[in-house]
Amino acid sequence: MAAALRGRAGPGGAPALWRVQSRGRSTFDVVVVGAGIVGLAAARELIQRHPSLSFAVLEKEKELAHHQSGNNSGVIHSGIYYTPGSLKAKLCVQGAALCYQYCDQKGIPYKRCGKLIVAVEQDEIPRLKALYERGLQNNVPGLKLIGAKEIQAKEPFCRGLMALDSPYTGIVNYKQVAQSYAEDFQEAGGTILMDFEVTNMEMAKESSPGSEDGLKYPVIVRNKKGEEVSCGHLLTCAGLYSDRLSEISGCSPEPRIVPFRGDYLVLKPEKRYLVKGNIYPVPNPRFPFLGFHFTPRMDGSVWLGPNAVLAFKREGYNLFDFSTGDFLDAVTYSGLWKLVLRNVSYGVGEMYRACSLSAQVKQLQRFIPEVTTSDVLRGPSGVRAQALDSDGNLVDDFVFDGGTGDLGSRVLHVRNAPSPAATSSLAIAGMIADEARRRFEL
Numbered sequence: 251m252a253a254a255l256r257g258r259a260g261p262g263g264a265p266a267l268w269r270v271q272s273r274g275r276s277t278f279d280v281v282v283v284g285a286g287i288v289g290l291a292a293a294r295e296l297i298q299r300h301p302s303l304s305f306a307v308l309e310k311e312k313e314l315a316h317h318q319s320g321n322n323s324g325v326i327h328s329g330i331y332y333t334p335g336s337l338k339a340k341l342c343v344q345g346a347a348l349c350y351q352y353c354d355q356k357g358i359p360y361k362r363c364g365k366l367i368v369a370v371e372q373d374e375i376p377r378l379k380a381l382y383e384r385g386l387q388n389n390v391p392g393l394k395l396i397g398a399k400e401i402q403a404k405e406p407f408c409r410g411l412m413a414l415d416s417p418y419t420g421i422v423n424y425k426q427v428a429q430s431y432a433e434d435f436q437e438a439g440g441t442i443l444m445d446f447e448v449t450n451m452e453m454a455k456e457s458s459p460g461s462e463d464g465l466k467y468p469v470i471v472r473n474k475k476g477e478e479v480s481c482g483h484l485l486t487c488a489g490l491y492s493d494r495l496s497e498i499s500g501c502s503p504e505p506r507i508v509p510f511r512g513d514y515l516v517l518k519p520e521k522r523y524l525v526k527g528n529i530y531p532v533p534n535p536r537f538p539f540l541g542f543h544f545t546p547r548m549d550g551s552v553w554l555g556p557n558a559v560l561a562f563k564r565e566g567y568n569l570f571d572f573s574t575g576d577f578l579d580a581v582t583y584s585g586l587w588k589l590v591l592r593n594v595s596y597g598v599g600e601m602y603r604a605c606s607l608s609a610q611v612k613q614l615q616r617f618i619p620e621v622t623t624s625d626v627l628r629g630p631s632g633v634r635a636q637a638l639d640s641d642g643n644l645v646d647d648f649v650f651d652g653g654t655g656d657l658g659s660r661v662l663h664v665r666n667a668p669s670p671a672a673t674s675s676l677a678i679a680g681m682i683a684d685e686a687r688r689r690f691e692l
């Protein structure tokens with residue numbers, strides 16, 4: 251049977267150490283699939299609100315936050331970009347405040363190093379001003395527009411005509427945050443089963459006569475080794491596989507997930523002085539991605555990127571990673587073709603830049619002309635789970651969804667939790683817990 255983990259905080263706020271523990275029970279009131287930051291935040295919130303119920307998290311990997319939550323830019327976003335009134339806007343602004351508060355409580359290090367969104371061409375200025383207005387509508391604290399001189403005062407090596415200054419933006423190690431959520435969850439009595447890849451879920455056929463468990467825990471969740479866990483209700487937070495989990499439960503396969511790989515470059519240590527805080531471009535309004543940016547990390551390094559390239563494998567972190575199943579899944583989906591046909595030149599450009607270091611450095615030189623190809627190294631990659639509808643539209647907002655029938659009504663799926671879901675994780679967790687109480691009558 252899969253192994254359960256128990257966390258112990260490392261000294262001085264260092265990432266927690268984890269050791270394997272043997273598993274006990276296999277029936278739970280609520281099971282959460284996925285130990286990314288969203289699943290763990292939701293599990294923590296649920297167990298804190300319902301201490302008399304039993305909870306488990308099932309995760310297919312051997313470590314927590316192994317995918318998106320452990321391979322991202324590490325930025326605590328302030329909530330500037332998102333459509334006023336959208337879940338993204340609301341949950342990001344709330345989530346950033348909760349994230350800072352949580353890190354303070356737990357002694358998790360973060361830096362409120364701020365961010366500049368920089369316009370380097372005249373035609374970007376109207377879009378920058380529109381972003382400023384949007385940020386004000388979203389109640390982002392401390393925003394102001396600054397000119398070339400103030401840009402240089404904040405970022406001496408950065409050039410620009412005008413910038414949106416967001417002093418509230420910060421950085422943190424989200425893997426450490428996710429591990430801390432897991433620790434809270436376990437301390438409250440929750441169980442985490444690692445190496446448990448959910449491949450099947452169904453309603454128990456018939457409860458054996460007199461069996462209380464059969465009535466109370468009618469949902470059976472199995473992994474590919476044939477091991478099973480029974481529960482009353484199920485929440486899935488499966489990131490890159492959220493559509494597959496939904497399909498397995500008999501809920502809608504749409505929106506489908508399309509993986510977009512993001513490759514980072516890393517600034518050589520002797521060049522880190524070029525960057526103080528986050529420096530972002532004015533984003534292309536046609537895409538939900540924020541553009542190739544300069545981001546300091548908690549370990550002192552500086553990451554540059556990420557780009558956004560259609561990936562041929564959902565968890566494929568290298569340029570040539572390929573999965574026949576994922577590839578066929580993507581190319582047989584009409585929504586993907588519509589997206590590709592509408593954005594051929596952008597897609598080809600991103601592919602070219604992914605292969606060419608000098609093309610990526612050219613993007614960076616728009617902001618910091620001193621950066622050269624000899625100052626950077628190829629760095630890690632992350633893969634974004636981006637939901638796509640059948641008309642080829644990238645689904646921008648967070649999406650939560652359930653189903654009908656015996657099984658569907660016992661399941662809640664987090665279908666789309668793109669950036670800034672790490673920032674928003676505690677606020678998303680609150681919303682999930684409200685929804686779970688409503689749907690499942692917890």
Ligand SMILES: Cc1cc2nc3c(=O)[nH]c(=O)nc-3n(C[C@H](O)[C@H](O)[C@H](O)COP(=O)(O)OP(=O)(O)OC[C@H]3O[C@@H](n4cnc5c(N)ncnc54)[C@H](O)[C@@H]3O)c2cc1C
Nearest residue numbers: 284286287288310318319322323325448489632670671673
């Ligand atoms: C390159 C990149 C940069 C980003 N930058 C930022 C940023 O700076 N700030 C920010 O706020 N957000 C950022 N994001 C977004 C953020 O990282 C994600 O929105 C967030 O991590 C999503 O968390 P999640 O728990 O939904 O998904 P994940 O972290 O992907 O977790 C899903 C989990 O489900 C598990 N799982 C899947 N299928 C199964 C199964 N069948 N059985 C059991 N387990 C399963 C997976 O193994 C995984 O652990 C970035 C994302 C990327 C990729």
